[in-house]
Amino acid sequence: MASSTPTANESQPEIKLPVLEREQLILNNRSYNWITERICGVLENRQPLLWWLLFIPSALIALIGVGGGLTYLVASGVGVWGMTNRVFWGWDITNFVFWIGIGHAGTLISAVLFLTRQNWRTSINRAAEAMTIFAVICAGIFPAFHVGRVWFAWFLAPIPNANAVWQNFKSPLLWDVFAVSTYFTISLIFWYLGMVPDLATIRDRCKPGLRKFLYGIFAMGWRGGNRQWSHYEMAYLLLAALSTPLVLSVHSVVSFDFATSVVPGWHTTIFPPYFVAGAIFGGFAMVLTIMVPARFIYGLQDLITMKHIDNMAKIILLTGTIVGYAYLMELFVAFYSGAIYEMDAFKFRIAGPYWWAYAAMMSLNVLSPQLFWFKACRENLWVIMAVAMCVNVGMWFERFVIIVTTLARMWLPGDWKTYSPSGVEMMTFVGTIGLFLALFMLFLKFLPCINIAEVKWTLPQSDPHHDDKEHHPDHGIASEAAYQKELVSSK
């Protein structure tokens, strides 16, 4: 490297290396005020017609599917969910694992990318965290209600009861109760604490009245003083550091539900990492599915740029390939184990009556993301949306394959059955999709969908030494224009 000493010989042309400028995270040199106006505008302005067109049907679907479906279930008994055969869990646990998995991308974006200093997360983390909360709510419905008499759900908690029976702490199902409820609580704290400064921004923009009062209550009197920021930053770091192992543990524990049982097709050590990669994979697809349209509707293209979308597409490619590796490794382990039951389970998956589910899983999860090797595909929003939808569907099929094809051929041939879910079960699942969308729409209407404070922090002028740098071009940011000019003049 040529060192630039002030005494360098003028006659000797100094070798200048081209400096790759860091890609701007926020485009068009937007000001702090522009960011505030644009993000707060989403919830302060009247919602576009499209908002109502999405909210009303999804709220109705949620009401009929979840509200009506569960009322009917509680009123009549779990028989209406088809709990009459060996594939008891089929549909409901598929949906539970599906929704829990969706949530994981939110925590990954907010915690893991925070710890690894990936500043591009700031534009998408709030929406992804909201998605986590809503997905876990949807997930919780299935195990809570499929146990039967839901008013006994408190038996899950280790509380003394009249039967003098205690929970089995050696069971992965109890671990699951702790893991999922901890996950929900911590995600909620993380989401809420991250939102406090932004709620204060909204509070300060409101006219006095009920609205200002309510935002004021939730902003807790935040003032943005550095004596607050200092502790706040530490709290955020700690929550990120706590959430990272938590998110890995949650899906690992979910996978233990399967992996610790002595059932061919489930009893494998690859399950925990395989489930976690799959969860991140499916979650990122869901983030894209909701953020790409939202960015258009609310004109957030300068905040959620093609760079953000490109990064997410690359993560989908990476995790999709890990998932593909896990699928193949499962087959290899089944073959290499020499266990006939294990081999049979996988033969049944691939070529049995559920071959279509296996084929859908393989093509949608492993093949479709391979398009993201090509830059043109990562830049085309239609391709991105198509692949994201493929992955959403494919990840649902993955859980269906794992759960249903295994339970339909357990040890006793007398239990063998071709499974199909009941109408009420299907209705409830469609209802949770409505619930998820309706909650997300309400989130867009009432809460800041992008982290205002953190986005401001990523602007170049937010560095306290930004003004000093302009006097020393070699301090770190080399001016691209000056470099180009020099190139031209040297010719």
Next chain:
Amino acid sequence: MSTTRKRVYGYLAEFKSASALYKAAEKIRDSGFRKWDCYSPYPIHGLDGAMGMKRSILPWFVFFGGMTGTATAFALAYSTQVVIYPTIVQAKPANIFTIPAFFPVMFELTILFSGFTVLFGLLALIQLPRLNHPLFASKQFHRATDDGFFIAIEARDPKFNPEKTRSLLAEIGGDNIELVEEEDA
């Protein structure tokens, strides 16, 4: 004329950028003030040093909070599985050697208790929630959550002086210097 008595909270001055705020903070720190703060719409990295602040002690709270969680989970699992209601399932013994099976719950409760300690420890350290604050009476302070950079020096600081503090703020580049008053309750 108003008859309510007012109490002076302190001076509020605006600075034009994060850099200006950073340099001003260094000067106020060196003048020996204690009861003052810098307000900005986002956390400015390095300002802790410029203000002469120590690292947050929150991690210590969280460490003990987390350990409480681990201990609680172990106590819960051990007392129910070994002492009160021993059952032999999955061929696991009903004694202390079952502990590996308790690890997942111990881990989860460690995280859960740590998370709650982060939340409540933070609120205790930053003395929130509170319903009002004298600074909210200022006409310009609402910009601190939008695009304004402010420094407020409180009147209860021993070095506070109505004239000298004002001229110090003006000297180090403060604009719109305002005397913030609160209504005496």
